[in-house]
Amino acid sequence: MxxxxxxxxxxxxxxxxxxxxxxxxxxxxxxxxxxxxxxxxxxxxxxxxxxxxxxxxxxxxxxxxxxxxxxxxxxxxxxxxxxxxxxxxxxxxGAATLALMRRRFDASLGGVPRLELLEGGVAVLELGPAFFPVDWAAETFGPALALASRAEALVLDLRGNRGGDPDTVAFVCSYLLDERTHLNTMHWREGGRTLTAESWSLPYVPGPRFGGSKPLYVLTGPGTFSAAEECAYDLQQLGRAVIVGEPSGGGAHPREGYTVHPNLEVSVSTGRAVNPVSGTNWEGTGVQPDVPVPAAEALDRAVELARERLTALSSS
Structure with missing residues (x-):
């Protein structure tokens, strides 16, 4: 039958x-x-x-x-x-992008798929697949960064982070610095006008900071893009972090999305980032690692570097 x-x-x-x-x-x-x-x-x-x-x-x-x-x-x-x-x-x-971000947020433990303390006091914190809107991300990123503050060294894994909210970049960087710091300047275009907005780390964060002096390593690769690149670039230009891995994707222009058909969204770069230290950005070139290694090997190499640094500090 x-x-x-x-x-x-x-x-x-x-x-x-x-x-x-x-x-x-x-x-x-x-x-x-x-x-x-x-x-x-x-x-x-x-x-x-x-x-x-x-x-x-x-x-x-x-x-x-x-x-x-x-x-x-x-x-x-x-x-x-x-x-x-x-x-x-x-x-x-922005509605199409926001709907997609929400699905990814709900499916990724709020964007914190990994937080682990390794032997020797080195913490590994992975943030991805995106820097979700800060009013969502604060719920998960904040506690994760506060927990990581107890480590002696931190490896921040952004290899699979495709970007997101610049305000979330400032939120994350605030836990990794000691004082309010100018991170980036955005030049926006709207209605034929150019507007300028500076991005600074926050004077207050909920919970303890990892701070601005303990060893910090940021992992990047071809999958690191947009706002995730800004996070790595800002910390690198400030001399706060060592970048380990491969060059990132090279997308420095923040964008906005506009639905033009139920299944189609136009993505338009509406801004241009200018770093206050370098006077430029990572558009087209990507964030260049301080320690170039294949992205798949970046975590092992960063943990090795962190342990070496902690050993050197303890003996000095």
């Missing part, structure tokens, strides 16, 4: 209107992209490609791939993308 199973109902997608999506992407670029001259160049390129039929498809994933390739063809900005979402996402500025 055989039973005929009903066809599985697949998620429905709204019919694509590539022309409308491209035109809305152009409008957002011209209004919000941090580099107006590049935005104008990209506007011409996307409209030329649209007229040539390059975006003629009814597959959202295919359209996203084609448009993203063109968006990144001028200056290689990896935050500049048309993102395809398998599951329909909410409308509104």
């Amino acid at each position: 055989t039973t005929t199973m009903p066809d599985r109902e697949l998620p429905r997608t709204e019919p694509l209107d590539p022309a409308a999506i491209v035109e809305e992407s152009v409008r957002l670029l011209l209004d919000r992209y941090v580099f107006p001259d590049v935005a104008a160049e990209l506007a011409v390129l996307l409209r030329e490609r649209l007229a040539a039929g390059a975006y003629r498809t009814q597959e959202p994933a295919e359209l996203a791939e084609r448009v993203t390739a063109d968006l990144q063809s001028v200056n290689g900005d990896r935050h500049l993308r048309l993102i395809h979402h398998e599951t329909p996402v909410p409308e509104g500025e």
